[in-house]
Amino acid sequence: MSKHTAARELRILSPTGALGSGFLESSFNAALEQQPHVIGCDAGTTDGGPFALGAGKPSFPRLAVKRDLRLILLGARRIKVPLLIGSCGTAGGEVHLQIVHEIVREIAREEGLSFKLALIHAEQDKDYLKTRLRQGRIKPLHPAPEFDEEVIDRSERIVGMMGTEPYVRALEMGVEVILAGRSSDTSMFCALPHMHGFSAGIALHAAKILECGTAAVVQRKTPDCMLATIRDDHFEIGPLDPDLRCTPQSIASHSLYENADPFLLKEPDGTLDTTRARYEAVNERLVRVRGSEFIPAETYTIKLEGAELAGYQTILIGGVRDPYILRQLDDWLTRIRARIEWRVKDVTGLAPDEYALNIRVYGKNGTMGALEPVQEFQGHEACLIFEVTAQTQELASTIAAMTRHQAIHFPIPEWSGLITGVACPYSPAYIERGATYRFNVNHVVEPDNAYEMFPIEIVEI
């Protein structure tokens, strides 16, 4: 592949939008026949919330990840092209990376594969972050929670979202497979185009679509493979499954997905600007994109993701069918809350601000909470979830058990005598949810360079 021939191109394969979510083997094999120069896969997301990062557990089942990885690894080794997997284990912390590393070793053993592997670590050293914080080199994005040294100490883990540079460096070391911790969704797809001097805007725009697999097709059936061909002033992209197709609108629309701004996408070294991008159909399944631009950043920045323990939860689910209760539901629940708070104080000594009691009312505003515009209750039944968050599981369950007893028998003026006003479907009525976490940082670091936060470790498999 010469840098200066007009026809030069790079073909990049994305087997699936999320490692472990699956793809059709037939699509993958069809893609391999087109001789991609590199296979990239984004294994990470914050879609499932803070649990994966906080608890150190991937979102996708181990068996599902192994199924995808086996096919991808065998394919990449068969056609001898680099395989780059980013944000291993959903959250891309050290424990997540090692889980995927272990699966890869297992597959290699079972299939008799050997190759040169790079592990790129993304979990951040807390002292490093404190140093950068003191230097004023950690800055908030919008909106951002408070971030200080105490937050760093409280965090279960904090990861940095690497750019494409550590991937490039690992490829330059001659590795055949890269397993990386938390990474920008586009980083693994941009590495090879970057090394061959393709336009950053073109490569980044293609990468942004590739990272979601078939999310950008007209009517997605299941997660599946997408192939992009990058040339000097445009890229072409489309699905491999003959039943799927991309249109100019489906590709243009994808810039909207899970992105606050439909035209600008911020990366460590700059911003993708698709304002002037032009989309045209190559045929009924492939789309050509031109005019995507890259605006280099003045300062190189790495986004942080962190999670801390919010407490332990126990929940109680119940239904209310009595129309007399339903017509005074808010008021009834306010009185129940006061009674529970009194009882908890009486038994445990805890004040209401030392634990959290959240009462969700499905049928009223259980789905939208504070954003719900419909204020009055309508309907013939409501589902209640009493959710207790406390410092230990035992305490949460103690409070939930007392909540059950107080709530189910709480009176209304219409009835005299003891009522049972909440239908509990389970015995025991409460369910222990375990530890619950919160995201606690939406900030960027200004490192000295693109590599200092992401050590590369070479391993022979």
Place this chain on the structure above:
Amino acid sequence: MAKLGELASLIRSKNAGPFQLTFDIMFNDPAVYERVKRSGVVSREAISRIYRLPQEQVLFFFVDNALAIKASIPRPIFQGDVGDTDSHGGQQYAPLITLNIP
């Protein structure tokens, strides 16, 4: 008059990262998209009113080449934090469906 839900090919909401919610209103027909866009009913002001937050907190876009209207707002509770009702942010668009478009 028609409801926005009858004119759009897709109305959806989703997290844009753990701290923001984003709304996409998409169309298949350029004429219908233009009709909605010109009506002025779907606007920064409308999003601010429906979701009860100041206009300056609403990002609002017409995306002509995608035949789409997009708005983004800060989440009232960060994704997955205690009290969050919708971890994926996927069911926050319902009030947009019934907007009346002339």
